[in-house]
Amino acid sequence: MKKKHVAIVLVVSAAVITVVTVYFFASGRFPVGWADKGAAKAADAGARSSKEAAVDASGGRGAREFSPLAQCIADAEAAIVRGGDARKILAELRAKLLASGDSAAAKAILEYLNSGRDCATGLLFKVGRDGAMISTPTMRTFLLDLLASVDPQTAADYAEVVFEAKTSADEYAICLRNLGRCDSSDEMKSYIAARAKELLADATLSASPTAGFVEAFDALAYSGDAGAISVLAAYLCADKGTALNMPAFIALDRLVIDDTEASLATLLDNSSLLDDRPLTRAGYFARADLADETQLKEAEAYVLRLDSDGDEAAYFFDTVPNLNFMIVNGILTDSVSISHDYVEERQTAALTALEAWESDARFSAYGKSIAKAVDRIKETTGK
Numbered sequence: 001m002k003k004k005h006v007a008i009v010l011v012v013s014a015a016v017i018t019v020v021t022v023y024f025f026a027s028g029r030f031p032v033g034w035a036d037k038g039a040a041k042a043a044d045a046g047a048r049s050s051k052e053a054a055v056d057a058s059g060g061r062g063a064r065e066f067s068p069l070a071q072c073i074a075d076a077e078a079a080i081v082r083g084g085d086a087r088k089i090l091a092e093l094r095a096k097l098l099a100s101g102d103s104a105a106a107k108a109i110l111e112y113l114n115s116g117r118d119c120a121t122g123l124l125f126k127v128g129r130d131g132a133m134i135s136t137p138t139m140r141t142f143l144l145d146l147l148a149s150v151d152p153q154t155a156a157d158y159a160e161v162v163f164e165a166k167t168s169a170d171e172y173a174i175c176l177r178n179l180g181r182c183d184s185s186d187e188m189k190s191y192i193a194a195r196a197k198e199l200l201a202d203a204t205l206s207a208s209p210t211a212g213f214v215e216a217f218d219a220l221a222y223s224g225d226a227g228a229i230s231v232l233a234a235y236l237c238a239d240k241g242t243a244l245n246m247p248a249f250i251a252l253d254r255l256v257i258d259d260t261e262a263s264l265a266t267l268l269d270n271s272s273l274l275d276d277r278p279l280t281r282a283g284y285f286a287r288a289d290l291a292d293e294t295q296l297k298e299a300e301a302y303v304l305r306l307d308s309d310g311d312e313a314a315y316f317f318d319t320v321p322n323l324n325f326m327i328v329n330g331i332l333t334d335s336v337s338i339s340h341d342y343v344e345e346r347q348t349a350a351l352t353a354l355e356a357w358e359s360d361a362r363f364s365a366y367g368k369s370i371a372k373a374v375d376r377i378k379e380t381t382g383k
Contacts, residue, residue: 064115069108072096077119077139086121087135090142097146106151109143113158125170125211127329131177141170141212148178156182163195169205170212176219177331192332193223197231206244214247215331221254222332226262229255233273236280249280250328256284257325264288264298271305278312286315286322291349299353300362308365317369318376321350344381351377 066074076093080086097105121142123135136142144162148155159175166172176192176199196219200206205213217235220228232255234240235248256263264285267273274281288299299320306313323343354374357363363370377383 064117066115067108067111069097069100069104070111073108073112073139073143074117077117080121080139081119086123090121090136093142094146098150102150106147106154109147109150110154110158113140113143113147113161125173127215127331129329130334131181131329131331133174136174137170137210137212138168140168141174144171144174144178148174148181152178152182163198166199166202166205168212169199169202169210169216172199172205173212173215173219173331176216180219180222180332189223190225192219193225193228196220196223197228200231200235209243214244217247217251218254218330219332221251221258221330224255224258226255226259226266229263229266230270230273236274236277238276250326253284253326254330254333256287260287260289261292261294261298264295264302268298268301278310279315282312282316283319283322286319288320289346289349290321290353291345296353300357303366304362308369313366313369317366317373320354320373321346323347347377347381348383351381351383 064074073093076089079089097108100108118138118140120138121136123137125137125141126134128134133141133145136145144155144158147158155175155178159179162168162171162175172195176196179188179192179195182188196216199213199216217232220232229252232248232252235244236252238245240248252263267281267284274284285299285302288295290296290299303313303316306316323338323346325338351374354370354377358367358370358374
Protein backbone atom coordinates (compact mmCIF):
# COMPACT_ATOMS: atom_id res chain seq x y z
CA MET A 1 0.00 0.00 0.00
CA LYS A 2 1.39 3.40 -0.93
CA LYS A 3 1.93 5.68 2.06
CA LYS A 4 0.35 9.10 2.26
CA HIS A 5 1.66 11.75 4.62
CA VAL A 6 -1.38 13.42 6.06
CA ALA A 7 -1.73 16.84 7.56
CA ILE A 8 -5.14 18.05 6.38
CA VAL A 9 -8.01 15.82 5.34
CA LEU A 10 -11.27 17.19 4.06
CA VAL A 11 -14.26 14.90 3.95
CA VAL A 12 -16.49 16.04 1.16
CA SER A 13 -19.54 13.94 1.87
CA ALA A 14 -21.94 15.75 4.18
CA ALA A 15 -24.36 12.84 3.88
CA VAL A 16 -21.81 10.32 5.04
CA ILE A 17 -19.61 12.11 7.53
CA THR A 18 -18.88 15.62 8.67
CA VAL A 19 -15.36 16.91 9.03
CA VAL A 20 -14.69 16.91 12.75
CA THR A 21 -11.78 17.22 15.07
CA VAL A 22 -10.61 13.78 16.07
CA TYR A 23 -12.01 12.68 19.38
CA PHE A 24 -9.11 13.41 21.71
CA PHE A 25 -8.73 10.72 24.33
CA ALA A 26 -12.51 10.31 24.36
CA SER A 27 -12.86 13.63 26.19
CA GLY A 28 -14.83 15.27 23.40
CA ARG A 29 -12.74 18.42 23.22
CA PHE A 30 -9.26 19.74 22.59
CA PRO A 31 -7.52 22.14 24.93
CA VAL A 32 -7.57 25.64 23.52
CA GLY A 33 -4.43 27.62 22.72
CA TRP A 34 -1.85 24.96 23.51
CA ALA A 35 0.29 25.82 20.49
CA ASP A 36 0.07 29.57 21.00
CA LYS A 37 1.15 29.26 24.62
CA GLY A 38 4.19 27.27 23.60
CA ALA A 39 4.94 29.64 20.75
CA ALA A 40 4.72 32.65 23.04
CA LYS A 41 7.43 31.12 25.22
CA ALA A 42 9.48 30.52 22.09
CA ALA A 43 9.46 34.23 21.27
CA ASP A 44 12.15 34.72 23.88
CA ALA A 45 13.84 31.33 23.79
CA GLY A 46 17.46 31.46 22.73
CA ALA A 47 17.48 35.22 22.18
CA ARG A 48 19.83 37.53 24.08
CA SER A 49 18.47 40.40 26.08
CA SER A 50 17.32 43.44 24.15
CA LYS A 51 19.94 45.54 25.86
CA GLU A 52 22.79 43.29 24.72
CA ALA A 53 21.44 43.09 21.17
CA ALA A 54 21.02 46.86 20.98
CA VAL A 55 24.59 47.49 22.15
CA ASP A 56 26.04 45.04 19.61
CA ALA A 57 23.91 46.25 16.73
CA SER A 58 24.86 49.85 17.33
CA GLY A 59 28.56 49.06 17.11
CA GLY A 60 29.28 48.94 20.85
CA ARG A 61 30.47 46.11 23.08
CA GLY A 62 30.85 42.83 21.18
CA ALA A 63 29.99 44.35 17.82
CA ARG A 64 31.07 42.35 14.77
CA GLU A 65 31.95 43.69 11.37
CA PHE A 66 29.68 42.24 8.69
CA SER A 67 29.63 42.32 4.93
CA PRO A 68 27.16 44.91 3.58
CA LEU A 69 24.35 42.40 3.02
CA ALA A 70 24.84 40.66 6.36
CA GLN A 71 24.87 44.12 7.96
CA CYS A 72 21.35 44.57 6.59
CA ILE A 73 20.35 41.62 8.76
CA ALA A 74 22.08 43.15 11.79
CA ASP A 75 20.34 46.46 11.09
CA ALA A 76 16.98 44.68 10.95
CA GLU A 77 17.81 43.04 14.27
CA ALA A 78 18.56 46.44 15.79
CA ALA A 79 15.32 47.88 14.42
CA ILE A 80 13.30 45.06 15.99
CA VAL A 81 15.10 45.45 19.32
CA ARG A 82 14.25 49.16 19.27
CA GLY A 83 10.58 48.21 19.11
CA GLY A 84 9.93 48.36 15.39
CA ASP A 85 7.18 46.40 13.65
CA ALA A 86 8.79 42.97 13.35
CA ARG A 87 6.50 41.74 10.59
CA LYS A 88 7.23 44.76 8.42
CA ILE A 89 10.95 44.73 9.15
CA LEU A 90 11.29 41.01 8.36
CA ALA A 91 9.22 41.37 5.19
CA GLU A 92 11.51 44.16 3.99
CA LEU A 93 14.59 42.15 4.94
CA ARG A 94 13.27 39.12 3.06
CA ALA A 95 12.68 41.22 -0.05
CA LYS A 96 16.17 42.72 0.16
CA LEU A 97 17.87 39.35 0.59
CA LEU A 98 15.91 37.72 -2.22
CA ALA A 99 16.65 40.65 -4.54
CA SER A 100 20.38 40.13 -3.98
CA GLY A 101 20.26 36.66 -5.57
CA ASP A 102 20.22 33.22 -3.98
CA SER A 103 23.97 32.83 -3.61
CA ALA A 104 24.52 36.24 -2.04
CA ALA A 105 21.53 35.81 0.25
CA ALA A 106 22.72 32.40 1.46
CA LYS A 107 26.20 33.76 2.14
CA ALA A 108 24.84 36.69 4.16
CA ILE A 109 22.49 34.47 6.13
CA LEU A 110 25.29 32.05 7.01
CA GLU A 111 27.50 34.96 8.03
CA TYR A 112 24.87 36.17 10.48
CA LEU A 113 24.03 32.69 11.77
CA ASN A 114 27.70 31.90 12.37
CA SER A 115 28.07 35.06 14.43
CA GLY A 116 25.81 33.54 17.08
CA ARG A 117 23.63 36.65 17.17
CA ASP A 118 19.87 36.58 17.55
CA CYS A 119 16.91 38.59 18.76
CA ALA A 120 13.33 37.83 19.65
CA THR A 121 10.77 39.03 17.12
CA GLY A 122 7.78 38.84 19.44
CA LEU A 123 6.01 36.68 16.86
CA LEU A 124 4.66 33.17 17.25
CA PHE A 125 6.15 30.01 15.81
CA LYS A 126 3.33 29.42 13.37
CA VAL A 127 3.24 26.84 10.59
CA GLY A 128 1.07 27.20 7.52
CA ARG A 129 0.24 24.87 4.67
CA ASP A 130 2.96 22.59 3.34
CA GLY A 131 5.27 23.48 6.21
CA ALA A 132 5.58 27.15 5.24
CA MET A 133 6.33 29.38 8.21
CA ILE A 134 3.71 32.09 8.70
CA SER A 135 5.72 33.71 11.48
CA THR A 136 8.88 32.97 13.43
CA PRO A 137 9.84 33.86 17.02
CA THR A 138 13.47 34.86 16.47
CA MET A 139 15.74 36.31 13.81
CA ARG A 140 17.60 33.00 13.54
CA THR A 141 14.43 30.98 12.92
CA PHE A 142 13.41 33.51 10.29
CA LEU A 143 16.77 33.14 8.55
CA LEU A 144 16.85 29.34 8.78
CA ASP A 145 13.45 29.29 7.12
CA LEU A 146 14.58 31.67 4.39
CA LEU A 147 17.86 29.81 3.83
CA ALA A 148 15.89 26.72 2.78
CA SER A 149 14.28 28.78 0.03
CA VAL A 150 17.46 30.28 -1.42
CA ASP A 151 19.84 27.34 -0.96
CA PRO A 152 18.18 24.07 0.14
CA GLN A 153 21.43 22.09 0.27
CA THR A 154 23.22 24.68 2.40
CA ALA A 155 20.19 24.78 4.69
CA ALA A 156 20.33 20.99 5.01
CA ASP A 157 24.06 21.11 5.75
CA TYR A 158 23.64 23.81 8.37
CA ALA A 159 21.02 21.69 10.11
CA GLU A 160 23.83 19.61 11.55
CA VAL A 161 25.18 22.66 13.37
CA VAL A 162 21.79 23.25 14.95
CA PHE A 163 21.30 19.59 15.84
CA GLU A 164 24.64 19.37 17.59
CA ALA A 165 24.13 22.62 19.51
CA LYS A 166 20.57 21.67 20.50
CA THR A 167 19.94 25.04 22.15
CA SER A 168 16.68 25.96 20.42
CA ALA A 169 13.82 23.56 19.73
CA ASP A 170 12.35 26.04 17.24
CA GLU A 171 15.55 26.16 15.19
CA TYR A 172 15.78 22.37 15.44
CA ALA A 173 12.25 21.93 14.07
CA ILE A 174 12.86 24.19 11.08
CA CYS A 175 16.06 22.28 10.33
CA LEU A 176 14.16 18.98 10.40
CA ARG A 177 11.83 20.47 7.81
CA ASN A 178 14.77 21.75 5.77
CA LEU A 179 16.22 18.24 5.60
CA GLY A 180 12.92 16.78 4.46
CA ARG A 181 12.55 19.41 1.76
CA CYS A 182 16.03 18.75 0.44
CA ASP A 183 15.90 14.94 0.45
CA SER A 184 12.74 12.83 0.61
CA SER A 185 14.49 9.46 0.43
CA ASP A 186 13.70 6.68 2.89
CA GLU A 187 17.21 7.01 4.30
CA MET A 188 16.67 10.68 5.03
CA LYS A 189 13.28 9.98 6.59
CA SER A 190 14.94 7.50 8.93
CA TYR A 191 17.57 10.09 9.80
CA ILE A 192 14.92 12.73 10.45
CA ALA A 193 13.14 10.30 12.76
CA ALA A 194 16.37 9.67 14.68
CA ARG A 195 17.05 13.38 15.07
CA ALA A 196 13.43 14.05 16.10
CA LYS A 197 13.72 11.38 18.81
CA GLU A 198 16.88 13.09 20.08
CA LEU A 199 15.01 16.35 20.46
CA LEU A 200 12.09 14.70 22.24
CA ALA A 201 14.50 12.99 24.61
CA ASP A 202 16.28 16.24 25.57
CA ALA A 203 15.41 16.86 29.21
CA THR A 204 16.06 20.59 29.07
CA LEU A 205 14.04 21.37 25.96
CA SER A 206 11.19 19.00 26.84
CA ALA A 207 10.80 20.59 30.28
CA SER A 208 9.31 23.70 28.68
CA PRO A 209 8.10 22.61 25.23
CA THR A 210 7.66 25.32 22.63
CA ALA A 211 5.52 25.18 19.51
CA GLY A 212 8.67 24.24 17.60
CA PHE A 213 9.43 21.42 20.02
CA VAL A 214 6.11 19.71 19.35
CA GLU A 215 6.83 19.71 15.60
CA ALA A 216 9.27 16.88 16.35
CA PHE A 217 6.17 14.72 16.66
CA ASP A 218 5.13 15.74 13.17
CA ALA A 219 8.60 14.78 11.94
CA LEU A 220 8.08 11.28 13.35
CA ALA A 221 4.76 11.05 11.53
CA TYR A 222 6.45 12.18 8.31
CA SER A 223 9.16 9.55 8.68
CA GLY A 224 6.62 6.72 8.55
CA ASP A 225 8.67 4.92 11.19
CA ALA A 226 6.41 2.33 12.83
CA GLY A 227 9.15 1.96 15.42
CA ALA A 228 8.25 5.45 16.61
CA ILE A 229 4.89 4.21 17.88
CA SER A 230 6.32 3.20 21.25
CA VAL A 231 7.94 6.64 21.59
CA LEU A 232 4.70 8.41 20.78
CA ALA A 233 2.69 6.14 23.05
CA ALA A 234 4.96 7.10 25.95
CA TYR A 235 4.08 10.75 25.37
CA LEU A 236 0.39 9.93 25.57
CA CYS A 237 0.74 9.15 29.27
CA ALA A 238 -1.19 11.61 31.41
CA ASP A 239 1.89 12.59 33.40
CA LYS A 240 3.43 14.12 30.25
CA GLY A 241 0.73 16.80 30.25
CA THR A 242 -1.61 18.02 27.53
CA ALA A 243 1.09 20.11 25.82
CA LEU A 244 2.81 16.85 24.84
CA ASN A 245 -0.15 14.45 24.89
CA MET A 246 -1.96 16.20 22.09
CA PRO A 247 0.79 16.43 19.44
CA ALA A 248 1.82 12.84 20.23
CA PHE A 249 -1.78 11.74 19.67
CA ILE A 250 -1.92 13.60 16.35
CA ALA A 251 1.38 12.12 15.17
CA LEU A 252 0.45 8.57 16.12
CA ASP A 253 -2.90 8.97 14.40
CA ARG A 254 -1.07 10.08 11.25
CA LEU A 255 1.20 7.05 11.39
CA VAL A 256 -1.86 4.83 11.58
CA ILE A 257 -3.46 6.66 8.63
CA ASP A 258 -0.30 6.62 6.51
CA ASP A 259 0.57 2.95 7.06
CA THR A 260 -2.36 1.33 8.78
CA GLU A 261 -1.19 -2.25 8.35
CA ALA A 262 2.26 -1.77 9.89
CA SER A 263 0.99 0.50 12.66
CA LEU A 264 -1.76 -1.86 13.77
CA ALA A 265 0.67 -4.78 13.64
CA THR A 266 2.96 -2.90 16.02
CA LEU A 267 0.08 -2.18 18.39
CA LEU A 268 -0.97 -5.83 18.29
CA ASP A 269 2.56 -7.06 18.97
CA ASN A 270 2.86 -4.64 21.88
CA SER A 271 -0.55 -5.08 23.43
CA SER A 272 0.25 -3.09 26.57
CA LEU A 273 0.88 0.08 24.57
CA LEU A 274 -1.86 2.63 25.28
CA ASP A 275 -3.29 0.60 28.16
CA ASP A 276 -3.92 3.91 29.91
CA ARG A 277 -5.57 5.28 26.75
CA PRO A 278 -7.86 2.39 25.71
CA LEU A 279 -10.35 4.54 23.81
CA THR A 280 -7.54 6.16 21.84
CA ARG A 281 -6.33 2.67 20.92
CA ALA A 282 -9.86 1.71 19.87
CA GLY A 283 -9.99 4.75 17.59
CA TYR A 284 -6.75 3.71 15.90
CA PHE A 285 -7.96 0.16 15.25
CA ALA A 286 -11.24 1.54 13.95
CA ARG A 287 -9.18 3.09 11.13
CA ALA A 288 -8.57 -0.37 9.65
CA ASP A 289 -9.78 -0.70 6.07
CA LEU A 290 -11.96 -3.79 6.43
CA ALA A 291 -11.82 -4.38 2.67
CA ASP A 292 -8.12 -5.12 3.07
CA GLU A 293 -7.59 -8.74 4.08
CA THR A 294 -4.59 -8.07 6.32
CA GLN A 295 -6.16 -5.09 8.07
CA LEU A 296 -9.39 -7.05 8.52
CA LYS A 297 -7.47 -9.82 10.29
CA GLU A 298 -5.72 -7.24 12.46
CA ALA A 299 -9.04 -5.72 13.46
CA GLU A 300 -10.46 -9.15 14.21
CA ALA A 301 -7.48 -10.11 16.37
CA TYR A 302 -7.81 -6.85 18.27
CA VAL A 303 -11.57 -7.14 18.85
CA LEU A 304 -11.32 -10.73 20.06
CA ARG A 305 -8.94 -9.58 22.79
CA LEU A 306 -11.43 -7.10 24.18
CA ASP A 307 -13.91 -7.46 27.00
CA SER A 308 -17.19 -7.52 25.09
CA ASP A 309 -18.87 -5.42 27.79
CA GLY A 310 -15.98 -2.97 28.19
CA ASP A 311 -15.72 0.66 27.15
CA GLU A 312 -12.95 -0.04 24.66
CA ALA A 313 -15.06 -2.51 22.67
CA ALA A 314 -18.04 -0.18 22.80
CA TYR A 315 -15.98 2.72 21.47
CA PHE A 316 -14.51 0.62 18.66
CA PHE A 317 -17.96 -0.41 17.43
CA ASP A 318 -19.29 3.13 17.83
CA THR A 319 -16.45 4.49 15.69
CA VAL A 320 -15.64 1.91 12.99
CA PRO A 321 -14.93 2.87 10.27
CA ASN A 322 -13.05 5.79 11.80
CA LEU A 323 -13.12 8.46 9.10
CA ASN A 324 -12.67 11.44 11.38
CA PHE A 325 -9.62 13.48 10.47
CA MET A 326 -7.86 16.45 11.99
CA ILE A 327 -7.24 19.71 10.21
CA VAL A 328 -3.61 20.38 11.14
CA ASN A 329 -0.69 22.15 9.49
CA GLY A 330 2.44 20.11 10.17
CA ILE A 331 5.96 21.24 9.47
CA LEU A 332 6.65 18.19 7.28
CA THR A 333 3.45 16.29 6.62
CA ASP A 334 1.60 16.96 3.39
CA SER A 335 -2.02 17.87 2.86
CA VAL A 336 -4.34 15.39 1.19
CA SER A 337 -8.06 15.07 0.65
CA ILE A 338 -10.41 12.15 0.44
CA SER A 339 -13.38 11.86 -1.84
CA HIS A 340 -17.02 11.05 -1.33
CA ASP A 341 -16.42 7.79 -3.19
CA TYR A 342 -13.63 6.85 -0.79
CA VAL A 343 -15.88 7.43 2.22
CA GLU A 344 -18.64 5.31 0.68
CA GLU A 345 -16.20 2.50 -0.12
CA ARG A 346 -14.93 2.42 3.45
CA GLN A 347 -18.46 2.46 4.87
CA THR A 348 -19.54 -0.36 2.56
CA ALA A 349 -16.49 -2.47 3.45
CA ALA A 350 -17.12 -1.97 7.16
CA LEU A 351 -20.76 -2.93 6.76
CA THR A 352 -19.84 -6.11 4.88
CA ALA A 353 -17.31 -7.13 7.53
CA LEU A 354 -19.62 -6.40 10.45
CA GLU A 355 -22.46 -8.38 8.90
CA ALA A 356 -20.06 -11.30 8.46
CA TRP A 357 -19.09 -11.03 12.14
CA GLU A 358 -22.77 -11.21 13.10
CA SER A 359 -22.89 -14.80 11.81
CA ASP A 360 -19.40 -15.73 13.05
CA ALA A 361 -19.48 -17.70 16.31
CA ARG A 362 -16.19 -16.11 17.42
CA PHE A 363 -17.94 -12.75 17.74
CA SER A 364 -21.11 -13.96 19.43
CA ALA A 365 -20.27 -12.10 22.65
CA TYR A 366 -20.17 -8.83 20.69
CA GLY A 367 -23.55 -9.36 19.03
CA LYS A 368 -25.34 -6.31 20.45
CA SER A 369 -22.44 -3.97 19.69
CA ILE A 370 -22.11 -5.31 16.15
CA ALA A 371 -25.84 -4.96 15.48
CA LYS A 372 -25.74 -1.37 16.74
CA ALA A 373 -22.80 -0.59 14.42
CA VAL A 374 -24.55 -2.19 11.46
CA ASP A 375 -27.67 -0.12 12.08
CA ARG A 376 -25.61 3.06 12.41
CA ILE A 377 -23.80 2.53 9.10
CA LYS A 378 -26.99 1.58 7.28
CA GLU A 379 -28.69 4.71 8.53
CA THR A 380 -25.72 6.86 7.52
CA THR A 381 -25.39 5.37 4.04
CA GLY A 382 -29.06 4.81 3.38
CA LYS A 383 -28.50 1.12 2.66
